[in-house]
Amino acid sequence: MASLIPGYEYDIFISYRQKDNKHDGWVTDFVNNLKGELESTFKEEISVYFDINPHDGLLETHDVVASLKDKLKCLVFIPIISQTYCDSKSFAWQHEFCAFNKLAKGDQFGRDIRLSSGNVANRILPVKIHDLDQEDKIILENELGGALRSVDFVYKSSGVNRPLRASEDHPQDNLNKTHYRDQINKVANAVKEIIVAIKKYNQKDEEVPKTVFKPASVTRKRNKTKIIIGSVILLPLIILGYFLIPTHFKPKDKVDKSIAVLPFKSLSDDPDKQYLADGMMDAILLHLSKIKDLRVMSRTSVEKYRKTDKTLNVIGKELEVSYLLEGSFQKFGDNARLIVQLIKTGKEGHIWANDYDRNWSDIFKVQSEVAQKVADELNTAITPEEKQLINKIPTTSLTAYDFFQRGKVEYVNYRMENKIEALKMAEHYYHTALEYDSTFAEAYAGLAMTYIDKNYFTSNYFTENFLDSTLILADRALLYNDHLAEAYYARAVYYSKHKNTEQALKEFDKALKYNPNYWEVYNQQVSMYLDSDYIKAIGCKLKVLSLNHGRELPGLINSLGVVFAFYAGFPEKAKYYFQQALKLSGDTVTFNVLSSVLEIKYAKESGDSQKGIELLYHCYVKDTSNLELLWSLSRNYMYLNDYHESLKYFRKYVESLKTLGQITLNSAHRIGYVYWKNGYKKEADHWFNEQKRICETTIKQGRSYSVIDRAAYYDLAATYAFLGEKEKAYENLRVFAGMSICSYDLIYLINKDELFDSIRNEPEFKNIVIDLEAKYQAEHERVKKWLEENNLL
DSSP, X not given: OOOSSTXXXXXXXXXXXXXXXXXXXXXXXXXXXXXHHHHTXXXXXXXXXXXXXXXXOOOXXXXXXXXXXXXXXXXXXXXXXXXXXXXXXXXXXXXXXXXXXXXXXXXXXXXXXXOTTSOEEESBOOEEOSOOOHHHHHHHHHHHTSOOOOEEOEEEETTEEEEOOSSOSOGGGOTTOOOHHHHHHHHHHHHHHHHHHHHHHHHHTOOOOSSSOOOOOOOOSSGGGOOOEEOOOSTTOOOOHHHHSOGGGSOSSEEOOEEEEOOOEEOSSOGGGHHHHHHXXXXXXXXXXXXXXXXXXXXXXXXXXXXXXXXXXXXXXXXXXXXXXXXXXXXXXXXXXXXXEEEETTTTEEEEEEEEEXXXXXXXXXXXXXXXXXXXXXXXXXXXXXXXXXXXXXXXXHHHHHHHHHHHHHHHHHHHHOOHHHHHHHHHHHHHHHHHOTTOHXXXXXXXXXXXXXXXXXXXXXXXXXXXXXXXXXXXXXXXXXXXXXXXXXXXXXXXXXXXXXXXXXXXXXXXXHOTTOHHHHHHHHHXXXXXXXXXXXXXXXXXXXXXXXXXXXXXXXXXXXXXXXXXXXXXXXXXXXXXXXXXXXXXXXXXXXXXXXXXXXXXXXXXXXXXXXXXXXXXXXXXXXXXXXXXHHHHHHHTTOHHHHHHHHHHHHHHHHHHTOOOSSOHHHHHHHHHHTTOHHHXXXXXXXXXXXXXHHHHHTOOOSSSTTHHHHHHHHHHHHTTOHHHHHHHHHHHTTOSOOOHHHHHHXXXXXXXXXXXXXXXXXXXXXXXXXXXXXXXXXXXXXXXXXXXX
16 A cells, blocks of 8 residues: 555554564554554555564674665654664664664655644654663664654553553553553554644645754734744854844844743742742743743843833843743742733733643643743744653652752852852752752752852862762763753863863753753853864854843953954954943943953053053052952063062962962962062972972863863973973973964963073974964964954954
8 A cells, every 4th residue: 555645655664673572462463453543543544564574683794675665765654662672783773763764854854844733743753662771762862863752652560661551451550550542542643643744745845944943934813923023143143232243134034032031020928938939930931941943031131120110122122032021920828820921022012921820739830831832922833852841840849849949049149149158058958959859850950050169269179079079960960850951061061171172062062952042051162162263162152142131241242352352363353342341331440451451462562561551550449359450460560570560469369369268270380480580489489389280280180271271281381491491391382382273362472471481582482483373373364254254344
C-alpha cells in the first residue's frame, strides 16, 4: 500500500530489536493494536511497514538492501525504544533510526513539522517500553538534537521495569498510572497530527524552516492584538536601541517579540510576604526566557520600576520592549490569587488579562499556564522541548519551594546591593530548601552560584580545590534536572576559571540552549572571546545590552567601550559609548577615569598623558576608596617616572585590598618595581617573590589568571627580565607570544614596560614585539572591516 503522500513508500515505519518481540510478541501486538486505532482515527487507509523478522546484529560486511532504503522513505518513523535499542552496533539503530533521521532532515518536509497549533513535532515518534539507563538517554537525545519526547508503554513498580501489556493483571500497581488503551490512542493521535500537518504543507507547497521555527501569520480575533512591525537586529543580535545601530540598519519585516515582566505587587498587607510575589514574577519571567523566539528583559532591568510613577508607555520605551506583563499576587492559607495583564506599549494598551484563583499546590501549573498564554498572545512558537521545560515541576515540596524563593530574593538583593549578608542568607535558605527536598535541582544550582561569589578573589583562589564545591553542586543539580541553565552556567564559570576554555564554552552553550535570554552567559563569554575573537566578544556584549537595561547598563556600555578602546583599537568608538553611559548614569567619576586612561594610552605627546593624570587625580579626590582609581594612578605615575607618587597610591591600593579581604594577581611586580625605584630593596624583593609565587602557582594549577589567558606568562617574564634571569624571561615570553591575537593595551604595555629594559634592544625581544604588533594590526583590520560592513563605523 502506498503512502498518502506521493513519492513516499509508507506512512509509518516501525523500527525495533528482534529480541524485544521474540519472547512474548509485544511489538507484533502493538502494531496490530495501533493499526486498529488508526482505522478509527483516519478516514483513509494508513500504510504501516513492519518487518516481522528484522536484523538484530550488524556485521562489518552487512549492507542495507536497496528495498529498505525505499521503505525508510516514510512520513512517520516509530522506534520501539527498549533497554537494548540504543546500540550503535545494531542494525535497527544504525540503518533505521540514524538513517531515517538523516533522510528526514534532507527531504522536502524536514524532520520537524509545524503543527496546526503552532507547536513543532518530530517525525520520529519514539514509543518507550523500558525506563532507560542515563547513557542510553544521552545517546538518543544527542541523535535527536533535543530532549527525548516519547509515548511511554512502561510498567513500573518496585523492582519491575517492563513493557506495559494490553491486558494487565494488576493495572493499579503500575506506578506510572498509564493504561495501554490510552497510550495506543496517544500514538495514533500523534501520528494524525503529524500527517495532517504534512498534507497541509504539501497542499500549500510552502517552505517550512528546518532549524528555526516561526509561526504562520494568523489574523487576530481582536484588532487591538494585531502584531506591529518592529526592529530586530541582524547578525543575529538585537542591538541596544538608538545609540548602538542606526535605524536604517534594522530590518522592517520581522515582528518584535520583546517583553519585560514588571515586579509583581503583593496583595498582602504583610510586607514580609513580598517574596512570594517576587517569586511568582521571577518564575514566569524565567519560563518566558526559555523561549528562543522571545527577547525577555532581565530581572535587574525591571527592578527599578518597582516603585515608579512612570507610565507604561515610558517604561516600554526605556526598556525598548513591545510588551509589558504586570501582576499582583497573594497567598492566603492553602489558596493563592494571581492577577496578570499583558500590555502592548504604545497606543494599543491592554490586550489580555486574567485572574487565577487556585490552590497553592497548583502554583507551578499556574506559572507555566501564564507563560504559555503570554507567548501565544505574542504569536510566538514554542517548540516541544521549550514546552517541556516550562511545564517541568521543580519540586514536590512546597515548603522547599518557599525557602528556595526566599533564597533567590536574597541572592538578587546581594547582586543588586553587593551586601555580603544577603549572600549568606541566600545560602542559608537554599540549604533549608534542600532539607525538605534533597532532589531540588534549582536549590543546588543556587548554592553553586553562592559558592562562586563567596570564594572568588579571596585567598581560596590558590587552593587545590578552588571552586570544587561549585562543580559538585552544579553536577548534583544536573543529576536531578539535566535541562537546568543555571547549573550549566555554574559549571561553565568553574571551567573558565580553571583555563578550560573549550569546556567552558560548551557549558555556556548548553545554558543558552535552555535559556536563550540568559544575559550573564553572554557577558561571561565576552571575556573568553577577548582572548581569541574580538568580533565575537563585541557581538556577545551587544547581546548583553539588548537583554539588560538594569542598573548594570551604564557599566555594561562602558565595558563595550573598553573592548573597542583597549582591545580592538578604536578610541573614537569607545568615547561614544563612554558618553552614552554618562548620559544614563551621571557618573562623572567613572567617565573621567575611562576618558583619562584613554587620553593617556592614545597620547600623541607627553603633555596629553599629564592631562590624563590630572583628570584621574580630580576623580580620586571625590572617591578616595575607588580601587580602580588607585590602581590607575599608581600605574600611570609609574609610566611617567614619578615613582614617589606611584608608591603612595600603590600603598593605598594594597591597604584597600586587605580591608576588602581580596588579593592582587597581576600587580605585585609593579609594586616591587616602584619600591625598588624608591630605594626599598627588601620590600621590592618581597613583592617580586610574591609575583613569581602567584604566577607559578596559577600556571601549575591551571587557573584563569585574567581576561588574557596567557597574562601570567607575561608577568612572570617581566619579573624575571628585571631580576636578570633572561632565559626564564624568554621562556615565559615565548609562551605568552603564542597567543592568536593581541590587544592594543598589550602593545602599549610591552612598549612602555620598564621591567623589560634589560632585554628591550635584543633581537629576540624586538622580534616578539613585531610579531605581537602584527597580530594586533590583523585583528584590528578584521574588526574594522566587520564594522564597516554592518554600518557600525
